[in-house]
Amino acid sequence: MFKAVLYTQWKWTRLPLLILALAAFALPLVSARQMTPDAEYWDAQGLLQSLEALGAFYPLLAATAGLILAAAAWAADHRGRHVYALSLPLPRWHYVLLRLGAAALLLVVPAIAMWLGALIAATVTTLPPGLHAYPTTLALRFALAGFIALTLFFAVSAGTSRTAGYVLGAIGVLVVAQIAVGLFDLKLQILETILYQIYIWPGPLEIFVGRWSLFDV
Amino acid sequence: MSHTVEIRDLYYRAGKNFEIRDLALNVPTGSMYGFLGPNGAGKTTTIRLMLGLLRPRSGRITVLGGEMPRESPRVLSRTGYVPEQPHLYLSLTVDEALRYHSAFYTTWDWKWADELLGSFHLDRTSLLGRLSKGEMGKLEVLLVLAQRPELLVLDEPTDGLDPVVRRDVLTALLEYVSQQNATVFISSHLVHELERICDWVGVMDRGRLVAELPMHSFKSGIKRLRVANAPTPAGDTPFVLLSREPGGSGVETWVVRGWQAPMTQYFEGVGANLRDVVDLDLEEGFVELLRTFRVPRS
Numbered sequence: 001m002f003k004a005v006l007y008t009q010w011k012w013t014r015l016p017l018l019i020l021a022l023a024a025f026a027l028p029l030v031s032a033r034q035m036t037p038d039a040e041y042w043d044a045q046g047l048l049q050s051l052e053a054l055g056a057f058y059p060l061l062a063a064t065a066g067l068i069l070a071a072a073a074w075a076a077d078h079r080g081r082h083v084y085a086l087s088l089p090l091p092r093w094h095y096v097l098l099r100l101g102a103a104a105l106l107l108v109v110p111a112i113a114m115w116l117g118a119l120i121a122a123t124v125t126t127l128p129p130g131l132h133a134y135p136t137t138l139a140l141r142f143a144l145a146g147f148i149a150l151t152l153f154f155a156v157s158a159g160t161s162r163t164a165g166y167v168l169g170a171i172g173v174l175v176v177a178q179i180a181v182g183l184f185d186l187k188l189q190i191l192e193t194i195l196y197q198i199y200i201w202p203g204p205l206e207i208f209v210g211r212w213s214l215f216d217v
Numbered sequence: 218m219s220h221t222v223e224i225r226d227l228y229y230r231a232g233k234n235f236e237i238r239d240l241a242l243n244v245p246t247g248s249m250y251g252f253l254g255p256n257g258a259g260k261t262t263t264i265r266l267m268l269g270l271l272r273p274r275s276g277r278i279t280v281l282g283g284e285m286p287r288e289s290p291r292v293l294s295r296t297g298y299v300p301e302q303p304h305l306y307l308s309l310t311v312d313e314a315l316r317y318h319s320a321f322y323t324t325w326d327w328k329w330a331d332e333l334l335g336s337f338h339l340d341r342t343s344l345l346g347r348l349s350k351g352e353m354g355k356l357e358v359l360l361v362l363a364q365r366p367e368l369l370v371l372d373e374p375t376d377g378l379d380p381v382v383r384r385d386v387l388t389a390l391l392e393y394v395s396q397q398n399a400t401v402f403i404s405s406h407l408v409h410e411l412e413r414i415c416d417w418v419g420v421m422d423r424g425r426l427v428a429e430l431p432m433h434s435f436k437s438g439i440k441r442l443r444v445a446n447a448p449t450p451a452g453d454t455p456f457v458l459l460s461r462e463p464g465g466s467g468v469e470t471w472v473v474r475g476w477q478a479p480m481t482q483y484f485e486g487v488g489a490n491l492r493d494v495v496d497l498d499l500e501e502g503f504v505e506l507l508r509t510f511r512v513p514r515s
Contacts, residue, residue: 004320
């Protein structure tokens with residue numbers, strides 16, 4: 001049963017998955033190019049700073065992978081108004097788990113591509129003293145961030161368009177509230193507080209912020 | 218008589234304008250049950266409630282001995298369902314659709330699926346999105362038949378299909394039913410089609426079941442009578458008078474339900490003259506039944 005579900009999702013996502021895998025493979029190699037030593041001397045601090053600009057692409061790629069796999073998991077069922085899924089002889093929670101499990105397994109493809117790219121980059125790069133390569137950690141972090149993005153987008157896209165409307169509406173209300181607070185010159189940072197709770201440890205999206213780099217001290 | 222489907226006191230409401238109220242329905246085991254009704258009568262909603270796709274607000278639904286929607290996985294594993302609209306994944310090929318569907322049914326019969334593929338002239342490599350309406354209809358029927366279900370629920374399965382495809386589909390269905398003694402619940406507004414194949418009929422209109430009876434009773438019980446010197450009012454009739462329309466030369470046309478030959482005595486008793494008794498076919502009976510239901514007579 002899982003194999004059948006996995007096959008459908010593979011078929012629906014194989015092209016974007018290929019593009020994601022290529023991007024995930026290339027990103028560490030592009031990072032490694034930044035590590036080409038300046039003719040004169042190694043400046044570890046300077047190199048790490050130059051890598052930070054590229055670091056933003058890792059969580060972005062993980063979020064994109066999660067979004068694509070989540071949307072593809074439900075797209076066909078949405079088109080058929082979920083009639084096929086609901087008429088299959090298994091509990092609804094089981095079907096949801098099958099779809100989520102298949103999407104999570106497909107996420108392994110770009111994660112492995114990143115790991116391979118990172119391994120190659122780490123092998124071919126000569127690092128200055130004090131810096132180390134972390135290919136496995138980087139790939140695992142990418143996989144975990146991708147999975148978190150997948151579960152979030154999966155939950156939203158599993159719902160009806162009304163559910164998605166509620167989510168967007170809630171975000172809109174927060175933005176409007178923040179603008180209103182600003183107009184009245186109140187010292188209240190609604191969005192900042194919420195974002196802080198979400199993105200700073202132990203917030204659920206903490207994994208997306210901070211330094212993403214193949215090379216670190 | 219055992220029933221494959223039993224519905225009691227069902228109440229369901231969707232939005233402000235549509236509800237199913239006090240629905241009671243019995244589908245005898247082994248029967249071919251035709252579910253008739255005009256568009257918007259609630260046929261598809263009833264089917265979705267029956268299969269656990271929707272949850273009723275109150276009432277009890279039992280299918281193949283299992284209470285719905287609580288036992289829907291067990292019941293659905295023994296039920297084949299062809300919905301009104303094509304619901305399969307259009308980016309799969311015919312072969313992929315078969316493999317996907319078969320993975321969910323332990324009773325799946327590959328041998329028969331292959332035979333049906335041949336007799337329906339379906340190409341395994343064709344994308345579902347490129348199939349014609351007729352081919353899609355045949356594929357949907359193939360999928361449910363190869364599951365070897367005990368209950369087949371077909372929601373307008375031949376709607377929009379050409380006569381040749383319709384014949385192929387119905388032949389395959391009838392063959393299966395004759396081999397397996399399966400129960401078939403078939404919804405349609407193609408009255409003549411149901412007349413040929415069904416042995417029970419249920420008529421639904423505006424969220425209510427108007428009639429449920431064996432097909433032969435339905436067909437033989439509704440008659441058109443030509444009556445001269447008809448009494449006004451009709452008084453206490455031994456049959457149900459569905460409608461009466463005046464004609465020329467003082468002869469009225471009556472449409473009645475529950476007619477039996479000895480009832481001619483009624484006309485003698487009221488001084489009328491029964492000129493003619495005409496059998497109505499299912500479609501005419503169906504139309505008259507709905508007309509009576511919609512305009513209740515005092």
